[in-house]
Amino acid sequence: MPDVPTVTAPGAVGTPVRIDLDPPAVAMVWLGADRPHEVVAVPRVALAPGEALVAIELATICGSDVHTTAGRRRAPVPLVLGHEYVGRIVATGGDVRAIDGSLLFHGDRVVWSIMAGCGTCDRCRRGIPQKCRALVKYGHERLEPRWELTGGFASHVHLRRGTAMLRVSESVPAEVLAPASCGxxxxxxxxxxxxxxxxxxxxxxxxxxxxxxxxxxxxxxxxxxxxxxxxxxxxxxxxxxxxxxxxxxxxxxxxxxxxxxxxxxxxxxxxxxxxxxxxxxxxxxxxxxxxxxxxxxxxxxxxxxxxxxxxxxxxxxxxxxxxxVHNYTPHDLHAAVRFLHARHTRYPFDELVGARMPLADVDAALELARSGDSVRVGLVP
CATH class of the missing domain: 3.40.50.720 (NAD(P)-binding Rossmann-like Domain)
Structure with a gap:
């Protein structure tokens, strides 16, 4: 279980909850093709109502991460890549609910969507929230002050309100669960x-x-x-x-x-x-x-x-x-995770992560992912 962070200023109802992290959270920041990642320490996070801070158990390198770092996809920099992950909630900004409507709590093991949507725009109402007018995508957004933990290549992720989250079993291997959020x-x-x-x-x-x-x-x-x-x-x-x-x-x-x-x-x-x-x-x-x-x-x-x-x-x-088909809806994520829970012993999903490397070795991990020797390479904070 990750250390419990310190809540330094809960504030009034509806105001952000400030979280002090000791040791600080760490994010690996990509600055562009042919440049090594840089380490950014994040000692404090402010969680707005409905937001959550998750400590990452395992992140996996998606093919789109490889395409981005190779210069084949446009991306804003500086950027914390990574959008396949499984982790554990360490703090919330008030009530945070799973896809099924249940409350999520400190210590819950979760996977979450690649995106956060508003839920109210015309596209969300039409059933295509992955194309929300106010879409935010983890691992794709430029790093900004007060929202530095934006992707999976980090020790923690700061999840925005409107992110589809799902509690997952302790018995399913992280290698099976991490790719659920994308692939x-x-x-x-x-x-x-x-x-x-x-x-x-x-x-x-x-x-x-x-x-x-x-x-x-x-x-x-x-x-x-x-x-x-x-x-x-x-x-x-x-x-x-x-x-x-x-x-x-x-x-x-x-x-x-x-x-x-x-x-x-x-x-x-x-x-x-x-x-x-x-x-x-x-x-x-x-x-x-x-x-x-x-x-x-x-x-x-x-x-x-x-x-x-x-x-x-x-x-x-x-x-x-x-x-x-581009990305998916919360229903798809929910159904995909149910499928993994039910069938992960029938099909060898755990073998798709062929290597696990320390987060600090992200550049070497990306090189390994480019080689194609493994379907996925894992990063462990």
Whole structure:
């Protein structure tokens, strides 16, 4: 259990609660491509009503963190990266509630959303809070005075009001839970979008890319009764996909492999394609692969990857749906965490974090993440 911080000035109802931290919280601050992270100490945090301070147990490095530090994604600096995490509440600014409406307390082990929304704007009311007009995203916001603990590459995170939070079991490994806040919940959202259009049960689902999102989407779809084919050029990832529920794992560079996998399944066409790699070539392949009445869910294209040509007549005549999924809703996070609680021993989610490194070694950890040797690299404060 982390040390209990000192509340130095509770203040009147509705005013911030000032928290003294001894030792101070620590954040690793990114200043731009080809520059090492710098350490920032944060000795005091002011929590507004509905906010929380969480001590991080484990953070994992997402692919978007790698793209950002490599200069492939725009990001404001200085910046505390990291948006996949699990931790423990050490202080709150008044009442803080979980997604299910229950009160959260000091000591609760939690995961939380990548974002905080207002809950009242037109987009929030339409059910797309991940596109809130006043959106705040952890690991993506410029470090500012009085809100320095903005991302997961730190000892603590200062959570804003409007952040979806969820109490999690003490028995589920941190390696399973940390990616829930990005990869797992996004995979759940992608499968849900497909299931809204085409019944996943007994459908043939092609997943392009065997990263964390692709592997998790394969497991979720297989758990719903789908026959899953995973395509990835890395033989190690293909072997891993078979352990995540895939009926077949093929090399996308082998044009005959997918047809052979379909024939082995006794099926003529693909009902659902989930594109999780972000490659423009893979997006084009996804659209070409889907059968009549099928759906293509694009989830990997979160950085500039080039444009492509689409034949609209084929889409129209074949009744094809193309849908983009970016991030997720609180419902998706809640459902994804329930799935992890129920299935983390059936699928080897804990093995996806191939290395755990000290927070101070964040630059070396990012280099390891870039190598692709591990699906995820963990950071331990």
């Amino acid at each position: 797992t919940a996004t995979a759940w959202a992608a499968v849900e979008r497909a299931d809204d259009t085409t019944d996943i049960d007994d459908a043939v689902v092609l997943v392009l890319g065997a990263g964390l999102i692709g592997l998790t989407a394969a497991a979720i779809a297989a758990d719903r009764g789908a026959r899953v084919i995973v395509a990835d050029p890395d033989a190690r990832r293909r072997d891993l996909a078979l352990r995540f529920g895939a009926a077949a794992a093929v090399d996308p560079l082998d044009p005959s492999a997918r047809e052979a996998a379909l024939a082995d399944l006794g099926r003529a066409e693909i009902d659902v394609v989930i594109e999780a790699s972000g490659s423009a070539a893979a997006v084009a392949s996804a659209i070409d692969a889907v059968g009549v009445g099928g759906i293509v869910v694009l989830v990997g294209s979160v950085f500039p990857g080039g444009s492509l040509t689409v034949d609209p007549e084929r889409l129209v005549r074949n009744l094809v749906t193309i849908s983009g």
